[in-house]
Every structure is written in C-alpha cells, then in structure tokens.
Amino acid sequence: MSFGERLDLVFAAYGRLCVGIDPHAALLDRWGQPDSAEGAREFGVRVVEAAAGRVGIVKPQVAFFERHGAAGYAALERVLAEARDAGLLVIADAKRGDIGTSVEAYGDAWLRPGSPLEADAMTISAFQGLGSIEQVMHRADATGKGLFVLAATSNPEAAAIQRAVLQQSSRAGATVAAAICSAVSEWNRSRPDAASRPVGSIGVVLGATVDLRAAGLDIESEPVRPLMPVLAPGFGHQGGELSELRGTFRSLSAGVIVSESRSILSAGPDGIVDEIARRVDEIGAIGV
Numbered sequence: 001m002s003f004g005e006r007l008d009l010v011f012a013a014y015g016r017l018c019v020g021i022d023p024h025a026a027l028l029d030r031w032g033q034p035d036s037a038e039g040a041r042e043f044g045v046r047v048v049e050a051a052a053g054r055v056g057i058v059k060p061q062v063a064f065f066e067r068h069g070a071a072g073y074a075a076l077e078r079v080l081a082e083a084r085d086a087g088l089l090v091i092a093d094a095k096r097g098d099i100g101t102s103v104e105a106y107g108d109a110w111l112r113p114g115s116p117l118e119a120d121a122m123t124i125s126a127f128q129g130l131g132s133i134e135q136v137m138h139r140a141d142a143t144g145k146g147l148f149v150l151a152a153t154s155n156p157e158a159a160a161i162q163r164a165v166l167q168q169s170s171r172a173g174a175t176v177a178a179a180i181c182s183a184v185s186e187w188n189r190s191r192p193d194a195a196s197r198p199v200g201s202i203g204v205v206l207g208a209t210v211d212l213r214a215a216g217l218d219i220e221s222e223p224v225r226p227l228m229p230v231l232a233p234g235f236g237h238q239g240g241e242l243s244e245l246r247g248t249f250r251s252l253s254a255g256v257i258v259s260e261s262r263s264i265l266s267a268g269p270d271g272i273v274d275e276i277a278r279r280v281d282e283i284g285a286i287g288v
C-alpha cells in the first residue's frame, strides 16, 4: 500500500492529529526524566504508549535525540520501532537535504525497509533544488514511504527566503514555497495509478502560523486528486489556532495533518492522554 493510502486510512480512523515527540530538556524534567539518551528514550516510549490507539501519527523530532550522540540515536531507534509496532504512522522530522547522491543516502537511512532508523515518512529539504530529492521521491514511491518537503515553514524568519521569487526556471515568477508545492502536487498527479489514489505520498510542510497567500500559494482553487498531504506544525505553542485551520489552509485543508508537540507534551505523563483526547475532539469538531 502506498504511504498516501495509509494516510487516508489513518485520517478516516483517527483524524488529523500528529503528536510530536520532542524531548526538550525542560520537558524531560517535567516528565521526571534525566536529560540524557535514556531519558529521551523513556519519554519517547511513554508518548508512543499514550498516542497508540488514540491518534494515527507521531512525529519524533530527530534533533532532540541527536543531541545525545550515538546513545541518542539508539534511543530514537527504539522509539521508532515501538511506534511502528504500535501501528502508528511515523514521520521522522529529520529535515535532510544535500546534493542528490547524499540525499539518496538519507533516504536509505530513514526510508529503507529494515533500516534501524526506518520510518514511514521523513521531512526533507529541497532548497538545494527539487532535482536533489528526486531519487528519494522515487524510492518513497517504490517502497510505500512518504516525504514531506519543506515549503513554507512555521518560523517567521523563513519568509524572506521562502517568499523569494524564482528567476530562472520553468516556474519563474513563482515564490520558492509555491514552486515546491506545485512540483509536489504535479509529482503526485503524475504517478501511474494517481487516479485511484485519494491522497498522494509526497507532501509539503506548511506552517500553521504562515499567511499562505502572502507566501504566494494558491489556496483557493478546487483541491486536485490525489490530495497533497500537508504537514502543518505551528499549532499550539507557536501560536497557530485550531479554530483558524480552515481559514489558513482553505482548499488545502483536506490534506492537513495537525502537528503539535509542546502544547500536548507539557501536560506531563499524567495529563497527556486527556490532552490528546481534548485535541482530537477539537479537531473533530472542525470537521476537516
């Protein structure tokens, strides 16, 4: 089954919430865990236990494991395995990008079935050119995996670069963010079995804090099939409001994955289950 098909099933069964697994030092303290690889592992495993059966997607933030070195990677491997064993779709928030041959190696690390770091999807950067990630797009398609390409990220300082207008390209005149979204949407539509796929396997990252019109995106046209998945961080702690989801994403809303980390994780080990349930209800009430 393709990643997009699995995502479509998860949307139907659990809705749109993706619980971030971000073992910040302050959160580890809040959870009674040491600021170490062991603490990050225990934290991650407990978040997985809280998420399993309540949501369909989790997103470990690789950086918070990487800061503990090799032991941190071992902790992350365990968290990834536990999450996948629990039937959760796992998006590794690794944000990798480089020249094409090196990006291929990142794809091998995060998307190869049987790899110690195997996830269902990863975040990736095409700011070194869309061609630099093409082989990984093929790999994702061939192995039932997914990618989320950074397009208009939630941090305000990204706007200057991501809203820059392309000069020399078949997409000249489009902003960087819009060109990435168009390329991803075209990729999904060009797959041989595109007509039978409700959701594409390659998505984009669009922050919930971003004015997408000002970023040059077309958010008014009728959604095209397959829907483009949109990983949307920035809700909660960064200020994005669930009540504004439809207004922010407009015609892209149907593909949105609501990603929240600190706003859920700060409920602590005793409060996280209730916090997840509250958020699931809130998103359900919006009816995307």
Ligand SMILES: O=c1ccn([C@@H]2O[C@H](COP(=O)(O)O)[C@@H](O)[C@H]2O)c(=O)[nH]1
Pocket: 020, 022, 061, 093, 152, 153, 154, 155, 205, 206, 207, 233, 234, 235, 236, 237, 238, 259, 260, 261, 262, 263
């Ligand atoms: O544009 C982006 C892309 C990724 N992120 C990541 O999502 C979470 C957000 O955490 P919160 O605690 O919900 O703010 C974090 O891992 C970021 O690295 C993002 O925020 N914006």
